[in-house]
Amino acid sequence: MSIKIPLICITGTSAAGKTHFSRCLANALDELGHQPVVIASDDYYRKDWVPDPLYGYDTIAAIDTEALISELRELSQGNLQRRRRYDMGTKAVSWTDVSPGWDLVILEGAFGPQVLLERMPPDLLVYVETSLTLRILRRLLRDTRERNRSIVSILNQTLNNMIPGERDFIQPLKQHADVIIHNPKRDLQTVIRRLASQN
Structure with a gap:
Protein backbone atom coordinates (compact mmCIF):
# COMPACT_ATOMS: atom_id res chain seq x y z
CA MET A 1 0.00 0.00 0.00
CA SER A 2 1.42 3.37 -0.95
CA ILE A 3 1.92 6.04 1.67
CA LYS A 4 -0.35 9.07 1.18
CA ILE A 5 1.02 11.13 4.08
CA PRO A 6 4.85 11.28 4.20
CA LEU A 7 6.56 9.11 6.80
CA ILE A 8 9.83 10.26 8.35
CA CYS A 9 11.73 7.73 10.45
CA ILE A 10 14.22 8.89 13.11
CA THR A 11 16.37 6.00 14.30
CA GLY A 12 19.68 5.31 15.99
CA THR A 13 21.15 3.61 19.02
CA SER A 14 19.88 3.89 22.60
CA ALA A 15 20.06 7.38 24.15
CA ALA A 16 21.50 8.83 20.94
CA GLY A 17 19.02 11.71 21.07
CA LYS A 18 16.27 10.38 18.79
CA THR A 19 13.39 11.68 20.90
CA HIS A 20 14.94 15.12 21.33
CA PHE A 21 15.72 15.42 17.62
CA SER A 22 12.21 14.27 16.69
CA ARG A 23 10.69 16.96 18.90
CA CYS A 24 12.96 19.62 17.45
CA LEU A 25 12.06 18.51 13.93
CA ALA A 26 8.34 18.50 14.73
CA ASN A 27 8.58 22.02 16.19
CA ALA A 28 10.52 23.29 13.17
CA LEU A 29 8.02 21.75 10.76
CA ASP A 30 5.15 23.22 12.77
CA GLU A 31 6.69 26.68 12.40
CA LEU A 32 6.80 26.08 8.64
CA GLY A 33 3.07 25.43 8.58
CA HIS A 34 3.00 21.63 8.79
CA GLN A 35 1.09 19.53 11.30
CA PRO A 36 3.37 16.60 12.17
CA VAL A 37 2.34 13.75 14.44
CA VAL A 38 5.14 12.02 16.36
CA ILE A 39 4.92 8.42 17.49
CA ALA A 40 7.52 6.23 19.19
CA SER A 41 8.25 2.60 18.38
CA ASP A 42 8.83 2.14 22.14
CA ASP A 43 5.03 2.33 22.49
CA TYR A 44 4.75 -0.94 20.60
CA TYR A 45 6.63 -3.21 22.99
CA ARG A 46 4.77 -6.46 23.60
CA LYS A 47 3.12 -6.31 27.02
CA ASP A 48 3.71 -10.04 27.60
CA TRP A 49 7.29 -10.03 26.30
CA VAL A 50 9.69 -12.35 28.12
CA PRO A 51 13.20 -10.84 27.82
CA ASP A 52 15.35 -12.61 25.24
CA PRO A 53 18.30 -14.53 26.79
CA LEU A 54 20.80 -12.55 24.71
CA TYR A 55 19.12 -9.26 23.83
CA GLY A 56 16.62 -8.74 26.64
CA TYR A 57 14.35 -5.97 25.34
CA ASP A 58 16.93 -4.81 22.79
CA THR A 59 15.56 -6.77 19.86
CA ILE A 60 13.03 -6.33 17.06
CA ALA A 61 11.15 -9.37 18.36
CA ALA A 62 10.16 -7.40 21.48
CA ILE A 63 8.14 -5.01 19.30
CA ASP A 64 4.60 -5.79 18.16
CA THR A 65 5.47 -4.93 14.58
CA GLU A 66 2.02 -5.88 13.28
CA ALA A 67 0.41 -3.28 15.54
CA LEU A 68 3.05 -0.72 14.55
CA ILE A 69 2.57 -1.30 10.82
CA SER A 70 -1.22 -1.27 11.18
CA GLU A 71 -1.27 2.08 12.97
CA LEU A 72 1.29 3.61 10.60
CA ARG A 73 -0.89 2.63 7.65
CA GLU A 74 -3.88 4.25 9.31
CA LEU A 75 -1.81 7.37 9.98
CA SER A 76 -0.60 7.46 6.37
CA GLN A 77 -4.23 7.59 5.24
CA GLY A 78 -5.21 10.19 7.83
CA ASN A 79 -7.60 7.77 9.53
CA LEU A 80 -6.11 6.87 12.93
CA GLN A 81 -8.16 8.11 15.89
CA ARG A 82 -6.39 6.40 18.80
CA ARG A 83 -2.82 5.22 19.05
CA ARG A 84 -1.05 2.75 21.28
CA ARG A 85 1.00 3.71 24.33
CA TYR A 86 3.32 1.55 26.45
CA ASP A 87 4.44 2.29 30.00
CA MET A 88 8.07 1.24 30.47
CA GLY A 89 7.65 1.09 34.24
CA THR A 90 4.45 -0.94 34.55
CA LYS A 91 4.60 -2.69 31.13
CA ALA A 92 0.96 -1.68 30.66
CA VAL A 93 -0.56 -0.92 27.25
CA SER A 94 -3.10 1.88 26.79
CA TRP A 95 -4.48 4.05 23.99
CA THR A 96 -4.63 7.81 23.55
CA ASP A 97 -6.52 10.04 21.14
CA VAL A 98 -4.76 11.43 18.07
CA PHE A 111 13.42 -1.12 16.95
CA GLY A 112 10.66 -1.19 14.36
CA PRO A 113 12.29 0.76 11.51
CA GLN A 114 14.00 -2.49 10.46
CA VAL A 115 10.63 -3.95 9.48
CA LEU A 116 9.53 -0.77 7.70
CA LEU A 117 12.40 -0.99 5.23
CA GLU A 118 10.81 -4.08 3.70
CA ARG A 119 7.11 -3.57 4.31
CA MET A 120 6.51 0.18 4.43
CA PRO A 121 9.63 2.13 3.40
CA PRO A 122 9.77 5.63 4.92
CA ASP A 123 10.07 8.68 2.71
CA LEU A 124 13.10 9.73 4.73
CA LEU A 125 15.28 7.65 7.07
CA VAL A 126 17.35 9.68 9.52
CA TYR A 127 20.03 8.04 11.68
CA VAL A 128 21.14 9.86 14.85
CA GLU A 129 24.72 9.03 15.86
CA THR A 130 26.26 9.78 19.27
CA SER A 131 29.31 8.41 21.11
CA LEU A 132 28.87 5.38 23.37
CA THR A 133 30.25 7.24 26.40
CA LEU A 134 27.68 10.03 26.13
CA ARG A 135 24.89 7.56 25.48
CA ILE A 136 25.71 5.54 28.61
CA LEU A 137 25.69 8.72 30.71
CA ARG A 138 22.34 9.74 29.25
CA ARG A 139 20.89 6.29 29.84
CA LEU A 140 22.05 6.27 33.46
CA LEU A 141 20.37 9.63 34.08
CA ARG A 142 17.18 8.74 32.22
CA ASP A 143 16.62 5.25 33.59
CA THR A 144 17.39 6.08 37.22
CA ARG A 145 15.04 9.08 37.14
CA GLU A 146 12.24 7.96 34.83
CA ARG A 147 12.26 4.18 35.16
CA ASN A 148 13.35 3.75 38.78
CA ARG A 149 16.23 1.45 37.87
CA SER A 150 19.49 0.90 39.71
CA ILE A 151 22.83 1.89 38.20
CA VAL A 152 24.02 -1.73 38.37
CA SER A 153 21.01 -3.04 36.43
CA ILE A 154 21.42 -0.34 33.78
CA LEU A 155 25.11 -1.12 33.28
CA ASN A 156 24.42 -4.86 33.16
CA GLN A 157 21.76 -4.35 30.50
CA THR A 158 24.03 -2.01 28.56
CA LEU A 159 26.90 -4.48 28.40
CA ASN A 160 24.95 -7.73 28.10
CA ASN A 161 21.88 -6.74 26.03
CA MET A 162 22.04 -3.23 24.61
CA ILE A 163 25.40 -3.37 22.85
CA PRO A 164 24.76 -6.78 21.20
CA GLY A 165 21.27 -5.63 20.16
CA GLU A 166 22.59 -2.42 18.67
CA ARG A 167 25.30 -4.25 16.77
CA ASP A 168 22.90 -6.76 15.26
CA PHE A 169 19.75 -4.69 14.68
CA ILE A 170 20.31 -0.93 14.84
CA GLN A 171 23.74 -0.12 13.47
CA PRO A 172 22.99 -1.86 10.12
CA LEU A 173 20.27 0.78 9.57
CA LYS A 174 22.99 3.39 9.14
CA GLN A 175 23.83 2.16 5.65
CA HIS A 176 20.21 2.76 4.58
CA ALA A 177 19.96 6.26 6.07
CA ASP A 178 19.21 9.26 3.87
CA VAL A 179 20.70 11.60 6.49
CA ILE A 180 23.12 10.84 9.34
CA ILE A 181 22.92 13.26 12.27
CA HIS A 182 26.16 14.18 14.03
CA ASN A 183 25.24 17.73 15.08
CA PRO A 184 21.48 17.92 15.76
CA LYS A 185 21.22 21.71 15.63
CA ARG A 186 23.11 22.00 12.35
CA ASP A 187 21.79 18.84 10.72
CA LEU A 188 18.15 19.73 11.48
CA GLN A 189 18.20 22.10 8.52
CA THR A 190 19.61 19.34 6.31
CA VAL A 191 16.61 17.15 7.11
CA ILE A 192 14.18 20.00 6.44
CA ARG A 193 15.81 20.72 3.08
CA ARG A 194 15.61 17.04 2.13
CA LEU A 195 11.92 17.01 2.97
CA ALA A 196 11.32 20.18 0.97
CA SER A 197 13.08 18.70 -2.06
CA GLN A 198 10.73 15.71 -2.01
CA ASN A 199 7.58 17.84 -2.16
Missing part, protein backbone atom coordinates in the same frame (compact mmCIF):
# COMPACT_ATOMS: atom_id res chain seq x y z
CA SER A 99 -5.48 15.06 17.16
CA PRO A 100 -6.78 15.23 13.57
CA GLY A 101 -5.27 17.16 10.69
CA TRP A 102 -1.68 15.85 10.53
CA ASP A 103 0.16 16.06 7.23
CA LEU A 104 3.43 14.39 8.26
CA VAL A 105 4.17 11.30 10.35
CA ILE A 106 7.38 11.10 12.38
CA LEU A 107 8.28 7.69 13.80
CA GLU A 108 11.17 7.68 16.25
CA GLY A 109 12.75 4.59 17.70
CA ALA A 110 15.50 2.00 17.59
